[in-house]
Amino acid sequence: MPTQSRTAARRSSLGALARRPETGSLIGFVVVFAFFAALGGPVFMGAPGWSSWLNIAAEVGIIALPVGLLMISGEFDISVGSIVPASSMMTAMLAGHYDLPALVAICGGLAVGLAVGFVNGLLVTRTTIPSLIVTIGVMFAVMGLTLGFAVLIKGSTSVSYVPTPMAKALLGQFINNMFNVAILWWLGFVAVFFCVLHISPIGNWIFAIGGDRESARNAGIPTSRVTIGLFMASGFCAAFVGVVQVMTYQQAQVAGGQSFIFNSIMCVVIGGVLLTGGSGSILGILLGTMTFAVVNQGVFFAALDPNVGPIIVGALLLAAVLSNDTFRTLALSAAAKKA
């Protein structure tokens, strides 16, 4: 029996590949990369080009992973946009203003993310307010608090901090002068989230919740705990990016994280995650993030008008949603034929 199914799988491997949810994202990435590689030439294919889009991908990618998991479970998290500056402000304030050790400051920054995520999760699970609205509300509240405390304590909306060599090496250095160490952290996060979604039982719970929350709860899945955990994960990851930014650019500003809201959602959707939940993969999110980053940086290496970048990203987004529908229909019809 196992031998039979394996042979069957091999025989129809091309068909199976075409039905995998990541296929659309993979095609998108290959096309976009080939396009910019042709236009950008050897510079884009060399260390400057690779480091350029990988540095972008690392930051947005770290946030896109938990945001993707939340979307698979049927929830949105808009608040990441204000957690990034809140955490970098907390870190810079603790280390740069109060002169506390870097480790304490980093933990403080990360704690901000965990706390905001916990509040998000609590509000989403205890009330009937949709997560989109909850996290928009929380985003504004966090923004206001960040601003208020910064002005109250520092009298300014911008704080500078010169990190210790250790903190800089771990979180803010450029390997080979070009590759931000955040890229390695991103790959680490990818591994962790891969285990959570595709290996551990929690992954099945997340898919089940996204498919039908009510049935998932009836099946004995601790839906509230999973949801709160996911929001805390996205808070943590956003806060992590905030800490990385302080260590890299040696400054924190109360505004500036807004671009992560839409960018992370776009990476996730280009990566084939279903907006309504229940479907998606880490590999897809990874590919979506890489595609997004290549387009964003490729335009500068290809010497195109920089405004072409957003146009391509927008077109990719629409193409991704359309192709996802197509691949899903393919997969469903194939499954129906087998039955």
Add this chain to the structure above:
Amino acid sequence: MSNRQSGGPNKGGNRHEVSKSIAAAATAAVLGTGAFAQDIAVIAGSVEDAFMDKIKKGVDDATHMVEANGGSVQYLRTQNYENFGPDLVTLINQAVAQGVDGIAIPIWVPDAQIPALNAAREQGIVIMQYNSGLPVKDDISAINYFGSDEYAAGFGGGKYLAENGATHILCHIQVPGAINLTERCRGVTDGAAEAGAKVTVLETPPNLDGDVTGTAEALKAEFIGDQSIDAMVSCADFGAAAGANAVEQTGLDIMVSAFDFSPATLDRIKAGNQTMAIDQQPYLQGFLATSMLFAHLKFGTEISTDPVLTGPAIVDASNVDAVVAGAALGAR
């Protein structure tokens, strides 16, 4: 500071550019409020904008002088820049509804602001302009302008870089199409040309505004793509953080500079990672616009210099320590 502004007797005399109607409106405002308290509103930009905090410090310091003379100052700011024109009009109308005698305001969105301000002026409210919008000053019949001229600031910056050895300068605009930023780069171009350097303008897409990493990588691509670039000036302070990072990544020898600055800018200038910053001294803008509007209403003073330019003031290694001291007090 006050010895140059006792121009009461000159009122309406030597200021040929002021039309009769303003003089009448101003007089009406002064007569109308007479011996009562003079209340003024100062309208400013987003509460999230660090630059605006320095303006606020100037407004706060001037408020002491206003209150000592029996007047009051209302300081109104927009929440953000998302819906900027309508938000500014709301603040103008709010000030009018509260019966102020004067409004100090920058002009950022002329189409939205000019009609609202003219309506306010018809009710006898005196307009003082600061920080932005010098070209439309006459359209709102402002009594004076405290701020920098974007073109002049760019000219000074471009000339400085060229005189310090730059031959090809990249001028970075973070909001494509923004008129004040375009003016800055036009000034940089002309200033650099005077000292024999050429300028390339780079407009990064709006989704990179405020995104240091994205901007750093975009600048890196430009630096590598055209290695004749040996200096850059960004219209945004975060652009200098991005530029310094791009220079560090590429290892190229490029002078980094920017308009305006933050505490981190001063760190970079001290550490030698940034050549200079072009300051417009927002503290002076807030302080002078508030105190001079009030003095005009209360004492009938006029300043014979019009407009009054508070910039460009170049911050570099030679004066950074004095600026750090001022920054620690929130005024630079």
